[in-house]
Amino acid sequence: MSTIKLSPRQEEIIKLVKELEPITSEQLAAKLSVTRAALRPDLAILTMTGILEAKPKVGYIYSQKPSYSLIYDYIRNIKVKDIMSKPVMVDENTTVYDAIVHLFLNDVGTLFIESGGVLTGAVSRKDFLKMAIGGTDMHKVPVGIIMTRMPNIIFVEKEDTAYLVAQKIMEHEVDSLPVIERTFNGSKEVLKIVGKVSKTNITRLFVKMGGNNQVG
Amino acid sequence: MSTIKLSPRQEEIIKLVKELEPITSEQLAAKLSVTRAALRPDLAILTMTGILEAKPKVGYIYSQKPSYSLIYDYIRNIKVKDIMSKPVMVDENTTVYDAIVHLFLNDVGTLFIESGGVLTGAVSRKDFLKMAIGGTDMHKVPVGIIMTRMPNIIFVEKEDTAYLVAQKIMEHEVDSLPVIERTFNGSKEVLKIVGKVSKTNITRLFVKMGGNNQVG
The missing domain is CATH 3.10.580.10 (CBS-domain)
Structure with a gap:
């Protein structure tokens, strides 16, 4: 059975966003030496779980208010x-x-x-x-x-x-x-x-x- | 605040997997007329939330045992x-x-x-x-x-x-x-x-x- 564990890369993304927010996906990709496309699934997970927030034309910020809507729905x-x-x-x-x-x-x-x-x-x-x-x-x-x-x-x-x-x-x-x-x-x-x-x-x-x- | 709501496409993926499981990402991409790359974030979400399970060399199946590890962790x-x-x-x-x-x-x-x-x-x-x-x-x-x-x-x-x-x-x-x-x-x-x-x-x-x- 699969479980939601953040990957080391996801943990690293969170760390970077906390330090440098707001930060764009281009900047994150550069910091991590990967392509933007490679980051897309991680960023999707992190925004959909409410850990990060994506501000249009600004970049990613660390959400002070994580969403627990999975719990809520459950x-x-x-x-x-x-x-x-x-x-x-x-x-x-x-x-x-x-x-x-x-x-x-x-x-x-x-x-x-x-x-x-x-x-x-x-x-x-x-x-x-x-x-x-x-x-x-x-x-x-x-x-x-x-x-x-x-x-x-x-x-x-x-x-x-x-x-x-x-x-x-x-x-x-x-x-x-x-x-x-x-x-x-x-x-x-x-x-x-x-x-x-x-x-x-x-x-x-x-x-x-x-x-x-x-x-x- | 962002919330985890499945997107219409994710709902559609779940529906297809339920009907046709096991189904590969290529087959899903073909059914949905999109590229495999475009599906990747959706499939990542769906497997990491435990809704789908990815069986290596077999394809995606609908998980009878959804993981609630977010709830568990929380x-x-x-x-x-x-x-x-x-x-x-x-x-x-x-x-x-x-x-x-x-x-x-x-x-x-x-x-x-x-x-x-x-x-x-x-x-x-x-x-x-x-x-x-x-x-x-x-x-x-x-x-x-x-x-x-x-x-x-x-x-x-x-x-x-x-x-x-x-x-x-x-x-x-x-x-x-x-x-x-x-x-x-x-x-x-x-x-x-x-x-x-x-x-x-x-x-x-x-x-x-x-x-x-x-x-x-």
Whole structure:
């Protein structure tokens, strides 16, 4: 598999441009004792990766603002369905105590509440802790009492981008978002929960992106 | 600012290679009615970005495994110091109840315990919840009793990469890691806490990477 490594000549070009900018391709070719044509592929790589900028009628300058649009494009091409996990769900009549046990058994930070596959609520470690310091009897109170209820839950869909999820997670200051699928019950639209995406999924993706040269 | 956008000709090359692979540069040049020399910069871009693979004596093929080494390199160049946040710290004699209140007031998921600036422990929402379902009196028990104590805390340093943090977070299944600085107290090395990095910082970085064409 090929990787983008700058060649020694490309490194040398960058060094020259940094020293002598603006510098034309003729001047660069002269410095490197090669023809302009021979430099063309290198200069194409360096400008398209945003390392150098070509100023018409001036010459090449070293870009203070390298472009990361490959990263940008890449990130925006990863879909929710590529990174989502299985949601852990409980019924809203489950006691808070049993729900917390569920949370630990499944090692998740958020439980989703459903009724017949339809998303009705969500409850996080933060909600549970808030209740715990409130002194409520967690063996008696059902999770339905403390959960965040639809339609107040931010959600995403399978075809949304990983970028959108991360953005919503940061904007709404939550750890995890349900992934829903729109179906119809007669003429009424219902939201079935089919997955979840959390900061953990984003962090895992980040490790995957940095861990090898390919993803997916 | 320049961005990497494939040119119409590059798109056309990819299309031809997909259809006719393996295909030589002569054949591509003929199909596109241009000279081989004119194609050279485009083919350099397409192979160096890993979109096409050049097989010696065979021709170009469409890579099923595009290389993302720009992303790879980029991710490995971001340092902990570029993304870390201020750690929220409490003394180990703080009651669990007060510590949880601290957690909410600062809207963090993990508290770090220090003594004279030296990291001695860490306690997370998960630890607090575990204690809550255990029925311990959180007004009496000090946080020092339930915290994870040094040397059992995974930490990173300012010059480590964001990639390493993300990797450690996933490997050790924690939400947040302290950032420490090694100093000496006489001949004894002590670890001062100077920051923290969490899944939230990684998610924020991810949004930043996808949100515009440059970072930092």
